[in-house]
Amino acid sequence: MSDPSLTNRPPANRPLLQVDNLVVEFPTRRGVLRAIDDVSFHIDPGEVLGVVGESGAGKSLTGASIIGLLEPPGRVAGGTISLDGSRIDNLPPDKMRRVRGKQIGAIFQDPLTSLNPLYSVGQQLIETITTHLPMNQAEARKRAIELLAEVGIPAPERRIDQYPHQFSGGMRQRVVIALALCANPRLIVADEPTTALDVSIQAQIIALLKRLCRDHGTAVMLITHDMGVIAETADRVAVMYAGRIAEIGPVRQVIKHALHPYTVGLMGSIPSVGMDRARLAQIDGAMPRLNAIPQGCAFNPRCPKVFERCRVDRPDLMQSGPTQVACWLHEPQRAAPSAGRPQNAANAAGGRHG
Amino acid sequence: MADTTQEAPLLKIAGLKRYFDVSPPLLNRILERQPRLTLRAVDGVDFTINRGETFSIVGESGCGKSTVARLIVGLYRPTAGSIVFDGVDMSGLQSRKAMAPLRRRQQMIFQDPYASLNPRWRVRDIIAEPIRAFDLIQGSDKVAARVGELLRQVGLSPVDGEKYPHEFSGGQRQRISIARALASQPEFLVCDEPTSALDVSVQAQILNLMKDLQRQLRLTYLFISHNLAVVYHISDHVAVMYLGRIAEVAPTRSLFSRPRHPYTRMLLDTIPDLDMTGRQRTPVAGEVPNPINPPPGCSFHPRCPFANHRCKREQPQPKQVDDALVACHGVEEGRLPPDTRPLTVAPSLTA
Ligand SMILES: Nc1ncnc2c1ncn2[C@@H]1O[C@H](COP(=O)(O)OP(=O)(O)OP(=O)(O)O)[C@@H](O)[C@H]1O
Ligand SMILES: Nc1ncnc2c1ncn2[C@@H]1O[C@H](COP(=O)(O)OP(=O)(O)OP(=O)(O)O)[C@@H](O)[C@H]1O
Ligand code: SF4
Ligand code: SF4
Numbered sequence: 001m002s003d004p005s006l007t008n009r010p011p012a013n014r015p016l017l018q019v020d021n022l023v024v025e026f027p028t029r030r031g032v033l034r035a036i037d038d039v040s041f042h043i044d045p046g047e048v049l050g051v052v053g054e055s056g057a058g059k060s061l062t063g064a065s066i067i068g069l070l071e072p073p074g075r076v077a078g079g080t081i082s083l084d085g086s087r088i089d090n091l092p093p094d095k096m097r098r099v100r101g102k103q104i105g106a107i108f109q110d111p112l113t114s115l116n117p118l119y120s121v122g123q124q125l126i127e128t129i130t131t132h133l134p135m136n137q138a139e140a141r142k143r144a145i146e147l148l149a150e151v152g153i154p155a156p157e158r159r160i161d162q163y164p165h166q167f168s169g170g171m172r173q174r175v176v177i178a179l180a181l182c183a184n185p186r187l188i189v190a191d192e193p194t195t196a197l198d199v200s201i202q203a204q205i206i207a208l209l210k211r212l213c214r215d216h217g218t219a220v221m222l223i224t225h226d227m228g229v230i231a232e233t234a235d236r237v238a239v240m241y242a243g244r245i246a247e248i249g250p251v252r253q254v255i256k257h258a259l260h261p262y263t264v265g266l267m268g269s270i271p272s273v274g275m276d277r278a279r280l281a282q283i284d285g286a287m288p289r290l291n292a293i294p295q296g297c298a299f300n301p302r303c304p305k306v307f308e309r310c311r312v313d314r315p316d317l318m319q320s321g322p323t324q325v326a327c328w329l330h331e332p333q334r335a336a337p338s339a340g341r342p343q344n345a346a347n348a349a350g351g352r353h354g
Numbered sequence: 355m356a357d358t359t360q361e362a363p364l365l366k367i368a369g370l371k372r373y374f375d376v377s378p379p380l381l382n383r384i385l386e387r388q389p390r391l392t393l394r395a396v397d398g399v400d401f402t403i404n405r406g407e408t409f410s411i412v413g414e415s416g417c418g419k420s421t422v423a424r425l426i427v428g429l430y431r432p433t434a435g436s437i438v439f440d441g442v443d444m445s446g447l448q449s450r451k452a453m454a455p456l457r458r459r460q461q462m463i464f465q466d467p468y469a470s471l472n473p474r475w476r477v478r479d480i481i482a483e484p485i486r487a488f489d490l491i492q493g494s495d496k497v498a499a500r501v502g503e504l505l506r507q508v509g510l511s512p513v514d515g516e517k518y519p520h521e522f523s524g525g526q527r528q529r530i531s532i533a534r535a536l537a538s539q540p541e542f543l544v545c546d547e548p549t550s551a552l553d554v555s556v557q558a559q560i561l562n563l564m565k566d567l568q569r570q571l572r573l574t575y576l577f578i579s580h581n582l583a584v585v586y587h588i589s590d591h592v593a594v595m596y597l598g599r600i601a602e603v604a605p606t607r608s609l610f611s612r613p614r615h616p617y618t619r620m621l622l623d624t625i626p627d628l629d630m631t632g633r634q635r636t637p638v639a640g641e642v643p644n645p646i647n648p649p650p651g652c653s654f655h656p657r658c659p660f661a662n663h664r665c666k667r668e669q670p671q672p673k674q675v676d677d678a679l680v681a682c683h684g685v686e687e688g689r690l691p692p693d694t695r696p697l698t699v700a701p702s703l704t705a
């Protein structure tokens with residue numbers, strides 16, 4: 001505990017990750033597409049920030065910008081990204097590669113893109129461990145077996161010498177998670193890490209991520225569409241829509257008392273056990289394409305609460321209680337007269353059930 | 355739901371097995387005296403699927419769900435057992451030619467809408483491919499008209515046929531996969547985690563679309579998912595698989611409200627708590643077993659709180675209990691405490 005290099009804990013009260021006014025663009029023949037438009041947030045040491053939102057909202061691009069793996073022609077066209085107080089958005093590629101292996105671990109959704117089919121699972125783990133940690137082959141192999149056991153692979157000492165195709169989908173994903181954990185990173189960017197996993201393994205992986213946060217102060221940016229996972233894992237959650245943050249706040253607040261009409265729609269479309277409905281509530285339509293983002297609020301063509309101003313002015317994030325929300329319904333002076341009404345009832349219903 | 359009790363089932367599976375040889379290379383076996391290793395991915399599975407229903411398989415990663423799906427659509431050959439589709443034993447048919455008319459009636463939708471569509475083909479050619487392969491419609495005008503109709507059926511527009519897969523979002527690509535699967539006018543769709551790669555709002559659209567199509571076209575679904583809430587929503591019957599075998603099959607509400615098998619009970623305990631009542635998900639007890647070397651007797655016994663002497667020696671066989679089929683000595687002997695769960699949802703989610 002006394003040696004800071006062992007606990008990976010940065011000085012208190014400074015966010016581990018700070019993203020300010022991030023802009024990501026794709027130059028195309030028909031002009032520049034702005035995929036991430038002025039996104040700012042932070043993650044504290046030991047904190048889990050959940051990121052949710054419809055396909056194409058810009059969740060993965062935000063994650064890819066942080067780990068420096070934005071695929072050209074995509075580029076960070078504005079804003080800054082700092083890890084523990086130092087800018088990482090302008091590092092040369094070789095420096096960034098070291099930061100990525102050692103300080104930031106990445107978990108992607110598709111396990112096949114992260115695993116090399118020609119090498120055994122053990123070879124890949126051992127290679128990564130020896131690159132980043134001062135260990136010899138035997139030590140690295142021992143650590144690799146421990147990691148496989150930690151992510152719930154049965155009989156790891158036997159499975160370690162098998163190849164990715166011999167593992168089931170869920171097991172491959174757990175190997176990818178083991179790879180990301182190899183060097184004890186301080187930040188983990190996990191893009192849909194449990195999507196391919198069944199619930200019980202999911203519970204295990206989530207317990208593992210939470211343990212890392214608690215014991216090592218590891219921070220996690222957890223990108224997922226699974227609200228259940230967010231509900232039990234995240235401390236705060238950011239809801240993204242069309243390249244911007246629509247709502248960000250404490251997870252309980254956002255799930256139980258969603259403010260943004262888009263968040264309300266998202267919550268309604270989740271099936272749950274015991275809910276007997278012929279059809280699920282669905283948000284009709286689709287997110288706008290990048291070259292056709294509507295004027296004003298980007299959600300306005302799909303929004304059940306749309307009014308005149310939404311079609312003209314674009315709302316920025318506004319504080320509303322502990323949450324920040326980009327919606328004109330929650331503009332401070334507009335929301336003020338009715339603020340007292342739903343609040344009390346909502347709080348009473350939201351109390352702990354024991 | 356249509357009354358399906360009168361008709362013969364569409365699919366009947368009996369004693370289905372699939373083993374994989376996962377031995378180390380021959381040289382290692384000789385030099386290091388390592389034995390041959392067999393992995394029993396599917397180890398004796400029986401179930402029937404009625405016409406027009408949705409039958410789901412749930413179970414932990416690696417329990418053999420995808421292998422069952424692949425056996426049914428003929429992507430793997432069974433090691434043993436029979437797959438009877440509409441009265442014909444498919445495992446008995448040897449040539450591709452004899453299979454073709456039956457294969458047309460079964461299609462598969464995969465989890466990954468990115469990998470399963472050929473990126474170099476236009477969407478209209480992707481969808482027309484099964485029509486041409488099975489020679490269902492002649493004349494390019496008629497094929498084009500049919501492709502347009504299929505695109506409309508899945509909520510896209512006929513002009514989308516001109517585009518390439520990369521021009522679509524994940525949800526739209528899954529709609530294209532569904533259109534492609536429907537192109538050969540199948541009765542039976544095997545859906546292996548069809549919405550797992552999609553976000554919730556798109557998932558809701560796809561699940562609603564699947565239900566609408568099922569009603570319109572009287573489709574039968576085999577649905578595989580690890581999301582128990584989705585399975586609850588879409589299924590008529592649910593089978594719980596464990597280590598290559600079936601622990602319990604029951605009508606959906608019965609399975610979720612009165613789980614009988616200890617493993618089913620454990621799975622239900624792991625459903626994420628969206629109501630945020632502070633309930634902790636019960637962590638998985640014990641180690642996930644290894645299908646290369648499964649435990650003797652009931653393969654669930656190392657993790658089962660009700661295991662006794664008999665469980666460690668004798669493999670339980672499926673037995674009828676009320677409306678369920680359950681493979682458990684404890685249930686058969688009546689020594690398990692009943693487990694009933696109210697099917698209630700948080701008011702915040704139903705509002
Ligand atoms: N190479 C590219 N060229 C042009 N646009 C791109 C490119 N890569 C991504 N985009 C666009 O950027 C937007 C954000 O994409 P991103 O992958 O971050 O979405 P996401 O929120 O992760 O969605 P999903 O849930 O489907 O993974 C999308 O509209 C996408 O079409
Ligand atoms: N081609 C193969 N060669 C060797 N082993 C295989 C092969 N395909 C599957 N297996 C093994 O068979 C078992 C069952 O795999 P399967 O893919 O059916 O699981 P699953 O239930 O679909 O899991 P998941 O939820 O992770 O997709 C696993 O232990 C897997 O490693
Ligand atoms: S700003 Fe207007 S259109 Fe946008 S979410 Fe709020 S009410 Fe709806
Ligand atoms: S047979 Fe025995 S060990 Fe297996 S589930 Fe039943 S009680 Fe548990």
Ligand SMILES: [Mg+2]
Nearest residue numbers: 059060061191
């Ligand atoms: Mg993504």
Ligand SMILES: [Mg+2]
Nearest residue numbers: 168169419420
């Ligand atoms: Mg599978």
